[in-house]
Amino acid sequence: MTGSENGRRHTRDDVARTALRILDDYGLPDLTMRRLASALDVQPSALYWHFSNKQSLLAELADRIVTRATVPGPAPGGAARVHAEAAALRDALLAYRDGAEVVASTLALGLGSTVAHDRLAAAIAADGFDPNTARRAASTLLHFILGHVSHEQQRMQYDSLGVLADHTGSLRDEDDPAAEYAFGVGLLVSGLELSRSPA
Amino acid sequence: MTGSENGRRHTRDDVARTALRILDDYGLPDLTMRRLASALDVQPSALYWHFSNKQSLLAELADRIVTRATVPGPAPGGAARVHAEAAALRDALLAYRDGAEVVASTLALGLGSTVAHDRLAAAIAADGFDPNTARRAASTLLHFILGHVSHEQQRMQYDSLGVLADHTGSLRDEDDPAAEYAFGVGLLVSGLELSRSPA
DNA sequence: ACCTGAACACCGTTCAAGT
DNA sequence: ACCTGAACACCGTTCAAGT
Numbered sequence: 491m492t493g494s495e496n497g498r499r500h501t502r503d504d505v506a507r508t509a510l511r512i513l514d515d516y517g518l519p520d521l522t523m524r525r526l527a528s529a530l531d532v533q534p535s536a537l538y539w540h541f542s543n544k545q546s547l548l549a550e551l552a553d554r555i556v557t558r559a560t561v562p563g564p565a566p567g568g569a570a571r572v573h574a575e576a577a578a579l580r581d582a583l584l585a586y587r588d589g590a591e592v593v594a595s596t597l598a599l600g601l602g603s604t605v606a607h608d609r610l611a612a613a614i615a616a617d618g619f620d621p622n623t624a625r626r627a628a629s630t631l632l633h634f635i636l637g638h639v640s641h642e643q644q645r646m647q648y649d650s651l652g653v654l655a656d657h658t659g660s661l662r663d664e665d666d667p668a669a670e671y672a673f674g675v676g677l678l679v680s681g682l683e684l685s686r687s688p689a
Numbered sequence: 690m691t692g693s694e695n696g697r698r699h700t701r702d703d704v705a706r707t708a709l710r711i712l713d714d715y716g717l718p719d720l721t722m723r724r725l726a727s728a729l730d731v732q733p734s735a736l737y738w739h740f741s742n743k744q745s746l747l748a749e750l751a752d753r754i755v756t757r758a759t760v761p762g763p764a765p766g767g768a769a770r771v772h773a774e775a776a777a778l779r780d781a782l783l784a785y786r787d788g789a790e791v792v793a794s795t796l797a798l799g800l801g802s803t804v805a806h807d808r809l810a811a812a813i814a815a816d817g818f819d820p821n822t823a824r825r826a827a828s829t830l831l832h833f834i835l836g837h838v839s840h841e842q843q844r845m846q847y848d849s850l851g852v853l854a855d856h857t858g859s860l861r862d863e864d865d866p867a868a869e870y871a872f873g874v875g876l877l878v879s880g881l882e883l884s885r886s887p888a
Numbered sequence: 889a890c891c892t893g894a895a896c897a898c899c900g901t902t903c904a905a906g907t
Numbered sequence: 908a909c910c911t912g913a914a915c916a917c918c919g920t921t922c923a924a925g926t
Contacts, residue, residue: 499890523919535921536891544919594836598843630873633836634829637793641832644797674829681880698909722900734902735910743900 500530502540506550510586513551517647518588523547549601552593556606558582568617569679575613576635576675579606583639587647590639597636607632619682631678638674642667699729701739705749709785712750716846717787722746748800751792755805757781767816768878774812775834775874778805782838786846789838796835806831818881830877837873841866 508529513521523544527534541547559582561574583589596603611628615621707728712720722743726733740746758781760773782788795802810827814820 522917524917532890533892534919535893538920539890594839598840600844600847626869626872627876629869630833630837630876633833633840633873637832637836638829640793641797645799648799670825670828673825674832677826677829677877677880677884679880680883681876681878684879684883685876721898723898731909732911733900734912737901738909 498531500532500536500540505530505537505540506547506554509547510551510554513589513592514587516587518591545596545599545601548592549596549599549603552596552603553605555582555586555589556593556603558585559606559609569683571616572610572613572631572679573672573675575609576631576671579610579635580639580671583635584643588643590636590643594636594640597632614682617682618686623682623685627678627682631675634674634678635671638667638671642671697730699731699735699739704729704736704739705746705753708746709750709753712788712791713786715786717790744795744798744800747791748795748798748802751795751802752804754781754785754788755792755802757784758805758808768882770815771809771812771830771878772871772874774808775830775870778809778834779838779870782834783842787842789835789842793835793839796831813881816881817885822881822884826877826881830874833873833877834870837866837870841870 505526509521509526512526512529516525523537524534527537530536537547541550556579559575559578561571561578565571566574583593586592593603593606597606607625607628610631611621611624614627614631615624619627704725708720708725711725711728715724722736723733726736729735736746740749755778758774758777760770760777764770765773782792785791792802792805796805806824806827809830810820810823813826813830814823818826
């Protein structure tokens with residue numbers, strides 16, 4: 491009840507799940523190995539039996555966050571599928587506090603979690619683009635998505651901290667993040683669509 | 690000669706310049722307040738007279754990095770200006786080790802450095818788009834730019850560490866980062882261009 | 889198979905006090 | 908105006924040893 495995960499003897503899955511809970515409840519800066527250990531009623535050193543270091547723990551979390559991204563209902567085709575996939579990915583990132591930053595940081599280090607990129611690339615390829623174009627466009631789209639949602643999430647905790655800082659600064663106009671997001675995705679998809687029939 | 694900045698009594702500018710040098714030479718993870726202090730031959734606490742905390746120091750560095758971005762020669766117009774501005778921004782970020790991450794992190798926190806966004810927005814507006822569209826497109830473009838260059842720079846230090854990790858993973862196809870970059874920027878610009886004349 | 893105990897080598901930040 | 912000295916409250920990681 492006090493946050494301790496009693497029962498002794500944990501599995502790798504226990505550790506990851508508890509880490510995900512700390513992430514969601516307190517944010518990435520508060521997800522330390524020592525804090526995680528004490529939530530599991532264990533010494534910090536015990537964690538290194540399950541994960542060789544903090545980075546690989548974060549990679550596991552990124553994987554779990556991104557894997558949850560699935561488009562609901564019957565999958566559409568064409569450009570609509572790309573939009574749906576992008577929306578599902580945003581939802582998945584938003585489902586955990588600082589989710590976008592976790593995924594972005596592990597993606598940057600080249601550790602695991604190529605699944606987000608692959609899903610986007612598949613959706614684009616299914617819209618009739620060659621694999622190479624699909625990969626590059628997916629990469630562009632993913633950079634935008636992670637950047638946008640990171641920004642969105644940082645602003646959330648900033649706002650909830652009460653520090654509005656005059657609202658100047660930031661990128662402005664994040665009044666409706668979902669609309670901003672759709673705008674960005676639409677820009678990319680339109681650009682792709684245009685590249686299909688070179689005038 | 691040993692890295693100490695002798696002479697005693699520093700200005701805020703000294704501190705920022707030395708920090709920029711440490712950043713470029715050793716990377717963001719090695720830019721600690723204690724390391725910076727010792728490079729200045731000063732106690733860590735002395736830094737807090739010049740900057741109220743590490744975040745505001747990083748904001749200052751981000752500002753300096755981004756301000757260096759200028760398009761060379763006569764400024765073009767239309768879509769070419771957007772491309773030129775994006776290229777100049779990439780060059781500026783690449784000029785310092787981990788430059789993109791520094792800028793991305795301070796931008797996320799809403800501290801300073803709205804200049805990058807403003808320059809992109811101005812270039813887009815000059816191409817004949819309304820200010821609102823220009824701002825949103827600039828934001829999309831900036832997210833892509835920071836994501837792409839961050840990824841590019843992380844890969845640089847990863848490679849220089851000798852840890853190639855099978856080359857699988859990562860976003861693939863970063864064989865020619867400049868070409869990838871141009872592709873992404875082109876996608877965004879094409880999308881914009883298309884939105885101008887709604888069929 | 890999973891964990892303890894103790895240590896190593898660090899962090900950012902505050903604050904009274906000095907010159 | 909700029910800095911010291913000392914402390915506070917932390918980090919991630921290693922490693923021998925225990926059960």
